[in-house]
Amino acid sequence: MRSITLGLLAVVCLVQSPAEGEDKTQVKTARTPWPRHTVDDRFQGADGVRLGDFDGDGHLDVVTGWEESGVVRLYLNPGPDLAKQPWPAVTVAAAASPEDAVPVDVDGDGNLDIVSCHEGKRRQVLVHFSNVNDPANPDDWLSQDSWTTESFPSLDGVMWMYALPFEDIDGRRAIIVGGKSKQASLSLLLSPTTKDSRDLGRWEVIRIRDVAWTMSLHAIDMDHDGDQDLVFTDRKGSKSMAGWLEQPEDPRQTWREHPIAGQGREVMFLSATRDRWLIPTRRTDSLDCRREGNRWIVSTIKHPPQIEFGKAIGVLPSGRLLLSSNTKASRYPDRPGLWLRDLDGQWSVVDPTRGVKFDRFEMIDLDADGDLDAMTCEERQNFGVVWYENPGL
Numbered sequence: 001m002r003s004i005t006l007g008l009l010a011v012v013c014l015v016q017s018p019a020e021g022e023d024k025t026q027v028k029t030a031r032t033p034w035p036r037h038t039v040d041d042r043f044q045g046a047d048g049v050r051l052g053d054f055d056g057d058g059h060l061d062v063v064t065g066w067e068e069s070g071v072v073r074l075y076l077n078p079g080p081d082l083a084k085q086p087w088p089a090v091t092v093a094a095a096a097s098p099e100d101a102v103p104v105d106v107d108g109d110g111n112l113d114i115v116s117c118h119e120g121k122r123r124q125v126l127v128h129f130s131n132v133n134d135p136a137n138p139d140d141w142l143s144q145d146s147w148t149t150e151s152f153p154s155l156d157g158v159m160w161m162y163a164l165p166f167e168d169i170d171g172r173r174a175i176i177v178g179g180k181s182k183q184a185s186l187s188l189l190l191s192p193t194t195k196d197s198r199d200l201g202r203w204e205v206i207r208i209r210d211v212a213w214t215m216s217l218h219a220i221d222m223d224h225d226g227d228q229d230l231v232f233t234d235r236k237g238s239k240s241m242a243g244w245l246e247q248p249e250d251p252r253q254t255w256r257e258h259p260i261a262g263q264g265r266e267v268m269f270l271s272a273t274r275d276r277w278l279i280p281t282r283r284t285d286s287l288d289c290r291r292e293g294n295r296w297i298v299s300t301i302k303h304p305p306q307i308e309f310g311k312a313i314g315v316l317p318s319g320r321l322l323l324s325s326n327t328k329a330s331r332y333p334d335r336p337g338l339w340l341r342d343l344d345g346q347w348s349v350v351d352p353t354r355g356v357k358f359d360r361f362e363m364i365d366l367d368a369d370g371d372l373d374a375m376t377c378e379e380r381q382n383f384g385v386v387w388y389e390n391p392g393l
Helices: none
Strands: 011-013 026-028 036-040 050-052 061-066 071-075 089-094 098-104 113-118 125-130 147-151 159-169 172-180 185-190 204-210 214-220 229-234 241-246 256-261 276-280 285-292 295-302 310-315 321-325 336-341 347-354 362-364 373-378 384-388
Touching: 036 071, 050 098, 050 362, 061 113, 071 098, 071 113, 089 125, 089 147, 159 185, 159 214, 172 214, 256 276, 256 285, 256 295, 276 310, 276 321, 285 310
Parallel strands: 098 159
Antiparallel strands: 011 026, 011 347, 036 384, 050 061, 061 071, 061 098, 071 089, 098 113, 113 125, 113 159, 125 147, 159 172, 172 185, 185 204, 214 229, 229 241, 241 256, 276 285, 285 295, 310 321, 321 336, 336 347, 362 373, 373 384
């Protein structure tokens, strides 16, 4: 078993200074620790976790692209009794520079496949088709012989960052992909009208919006009209923002854009519901956006001291917030990168390790104790794919 109990080193309380320049930062005693459990740390550069139940056992499994090692991996959730141990895993494909991997039933056979996005020199969107004989048999999923890989040929040559399973449109399966840098876009992929969905050259590609650097995508019915809209963050360029694109009746028509917050700022991994968005920025704050009627109220959440590069925010049912960050690349690499914000606005350290680069969260109850744990990954200290056990907050 590889699990580490991490003491909360300090609670940092931000108090407004009564006089300019006076330092009133207070440090209080730590509270309950969050143990860290390792799913996999055998490769380099774990870059994101996405969830899906592959074998139908009711436990959500995980897929991850390891950017530096150039592999896409599937991890089968062993259930709450064994979740604190390394998980059974298979490398479904070796492919350079994976930035994202997500479960999607691409061919419509009822079994999950995996779509991975690649930048660097690979610059493709790949589909790793599952060819299992018995979907309820974990061994079938864990066999490399069960996987074959194809690419969307019309997407070659662009740096792709993120993929999102979308609702069926006119009876056709849909996936949205987001890119980075030159020629980058948010594009909708629609399956062929025939049953041969494995012929990826026959999928229709509809360019929705130009982007500079896609960070996150969500499918949410923002306008209450019964279909999914596209929520996104674009990190760079003249149109950087967090906003949403309204799905039109015909997907080839213009998707009307609704900016919400963060215009002109480096907005990172967005946590979003229909009425509340939490947007970490590559500064010393995050944006808290709440919808009231037809307008959005945007307030600022200050990060802990010297935490500049926010990455993602996870929300607990209690209202407490988890913040991940990239301290390795900041001016303060000796700072921890994973923090908890209590209801009174106090920050505490969840993992004291310094010089880290965390990613986005998946909030999921992995030990079946009734509260949400936090699954994520970390690249610089090579934690790999890990989850943090909620002590009952």
